[in-house]
Amino acid sequence: MDGDHLRAFLLIGAMLFGTPLFAAQLNLQLGASTRTWQTEELLKHPQVQTINISNDVSYKRDMRYQAVPLAALLTGVKPEDHLQAVALDGFAAELAAAPLLNKHGAQAWLAIEEPGKPWPALSANKPSAGPFYLVWTDPQAGNISPEQWPFQVASIKRMAPVAERFPALLPDPALKVDDPVNQGFALFQKNCLACHRLNGAGDAQFGPDLNIPYNPTEYFGADFLKRYIRDPQSLRHWPQAKMPGFSEEVLPAADLDKLVAYLQHMAGRKTQP
Structure with a gap:
């Protein structure tokens, strides 16, 4: 129900x-x-x-x-x-x-x-x-x-921590701890995982998977994807839309770049659920 x-x-x-x-x-x-x-x-x-x-x-x-x-x-x-x-x-x-x-x-x-x-x-x-x-x-x-x-x-x-429960979300382990992609993974957990799964991994039952079958970086140019994250209704307007916008105050430009870098990285690490 x-x-x-x-x-x-x-x-x-x-x-x-x-x-x-x-x-x-x-x-x-x-x-x-x-x-x-x-x-x-x-x-x-x-x-x-x-x-x-x-x-x-x-x-x-x-x-x-x-x-x-x-x-x-x-x-x-x-x-x-x-x-x-x-x-x-x-x-x-x-x-x-x-x-x-x-x-x-x-x-x-x-x-x-x-x-x-x-x-x-x-x-x-x-x-x-x-x-x-x-x-x-x-x-x-x-x-x-x-x-x-x-x-x-x-x-x-x-x-248990997200990385332990859902290894399909992890970036390439060869990356350095402070790599922007790993920082983007932390931002993904904070801002996206409540609604979205990726590679079928996650507990949310709300929004679409962000890697299967396609990653948003595969059908959005980076600039448009960032615009979409900032204000979803500015690119796709429909009455039942539920995704909130992420303002500069909530997600500074440098963090938004890191989040998109993580998504781009994971487009090359698809695993089927």
Whole structure:
């Protein structure tokens, strides 16, 4: 069942049986620590507070939420760990743990949609960002990408690093560690892997594979590919488009060059799923 249908199902159930609207649960699988949090429990958490988010990534305007510092929920997680936030629609955000544990600068929060007080719809005929939404205060301080704002979150899991789980994503091992292609691979994990697979590798169920059957560098000139990444709707406009644009602030020109270099490199390293 996709996010829209689940949302409709919950709404009908609430209307029929008088249950609170959109009460939900968040499943945390953190290795030795596993816990399921209910909406009501999170709203009573001792660290819950009202936070204001300027220019919210998903709503494109200022928003106010009831939220808990995400670090307060990540029991036993260490800065070197790797996490994955999975949304109701299959979006799978790969997240380094260290930024999520910050208590200063860019700070991660779990925003909680209150039963009976649903957030606005993300767009016409779409649900809200709830029931749980990972938001950031002072995101500029940590160079936080839009892909690090997953909404409709259903679970957060501690996972092995991407390179270990998906070797088909790896560049040529002969490259130096600081080669721009390897730096581009890190940027791909941060900005692209939440929605896309490559060589069939990845957990996302959202966007197309970026190497099979063709890599975008094989049908886009480099300049047009960069324009597409900056503003997808400027080259391909359709109402249901979901890919966000990556501004210069989020993905500086030098980083965009490295990301495209990784994609070009992987066009020569195709492996069938």
